[in-house]
Amino acid sequence: MNKLLWMQCFVRAVETGSFSAVARELGIGQPNVSRHIASLEQDLGTRLLHRSTRQLVATPEGQRYYAQARVALDAIARAESDARGKQNPHxxxxxxxxxxxxxxxxxxxxxxxxxxxxxxxxxxxxxxxxxxxxxxxxxxxxxxxxxxxxxLRARRVGMSERICVASPAYLARHGTPQHPDELLRHECIVYTLLAGSGWPFKDGEVHVRGRLRINSLEGIRRAALDGMGIAYLPAWMVMEHLGGAAASKEPQRLQRLLGEHAAPLTPLNAVYSAExxxxxxxxxxxxxxxxxxxxxxxxxxxxxxxxx
The missing domain is CATH 3.40.190.10 (Periplasmic binding protein-like II)
Incomplete structure (x- = not known):
């Protein structure tokens, strides 16, 4: 009887809401996950999960057991980490x-x-x-x-600046905006995974428009390099294309715009569960x-x- 494995299966089933996700994570096959949780329920003499074709829901008894099982599993992980010491991450x-x-x-x-x-x-x-x-x-x-x-808890690991860029060819055809409000008259490449269409600047957001919408920052960079419009991208993504002493020896393929209106930088964090x-x-x-x-x-x- 491996009650620890049963407990792990149950806890992760509650957290993921899926037997198949637990099976992939533990590498034991979905039928085994179901069987282990059923064995745990039989051993405890109570139903822990309500199962349906669409979802898994913890019973009141399951919710109480989950809270204590989660603490127990974390305590075991902490004990194992202390026993192994800090010299051998694994x-x-x-x-x-x-x-x-x-x-x-x-x-x-x-x-x-x-x-x-x-x-x-x-x-x-x-x-x-x-x-x-x-x-x-x-x-x-x-x-x-x-x-x-x-x-969640966070450790700051970097800073990210988003900047407006466009290719010299695009700017030659459409002109160079001097103020964020002028972006409303330009073809802006919209990132569809960004909530809303606002591009932040020092004095507020501008809700840009454009005929091209892309759900990938790499795709937006490619489109900007091809002269399809103005992009709003992390500076680190375009450094090598800006030219100048801070970049590589590549010729300038993008030009930074509206630098004096730039918004403050955004923290880049490593986040992890507080519990x-x-x-x-x-x-x-x-x-x-x-x-x-x-x-x-x-x-x-x-x-x-x-x-x-």
Missing amino acids: GLLRVACPAGLGIEKIIGVLPEFMARYPDVELDLRLGDGYVDLVAEGVDVAIRGGVLKDSA RLLPHRASVFIEFIAAVFAETPGLAIRPGQTVR
Whole structure:
């Protein structure tokens, strides 16, 4: 009888709302998950979950058991971490981050991280949508903005500035805006995953319009490079295309616009659940990424930066 495994299956089923998600996470097959939870219910002599074809809902007894089981599992994880010491991070680390940031600034440094910590396995989840850390079993997520969710904790690992850019060819055809209000007369490439269409500036938002809408920041950059309109992008995504001493030797393919009207910078945080033990493998990853971003143009934290 492996009551610990039964407990893990039940807790994660409550948190994910899905037997199949728990099966994928634990690598044991969906029928086994169902069987383990049924065994737990039989052992306890009570129903813990109401099952239907659409959802799993904890019974009142299940809710009480979940709260105490979650504490017990965290205590076990903490005891194992203390026993192993701080010198040997190990196990599976699940990290979520925006696709562009992951592809361009994180994947390239992973060989160094994984060589430094050979007992850590990494599940990197790239996407620009919202991630529920608890429901999806994610240890750490990299997010921009000020933390508002009291169920999470954050460690600032960088700063991100969003800037307006356009290609010289587009500006030659349509002119260069001198004030944010003039964007209303331009083709602006709209990011559809951004809530609303407002582009923030020092003196407020401008609700831009444009015929081209894209759900990918990489796609927006490509469209801007091809002269299809004005884009509003993280500075680190376009540094190499701006020309000048701070960029690479590539010719200038994009021009920064409205720099004097720029909004304050946005914090870039590593966030994790406030109610779960942060594994040692996660804490060393956060320290590693913070050090990488500190050396990355467009992401480094500098003294005296204004934050919004």
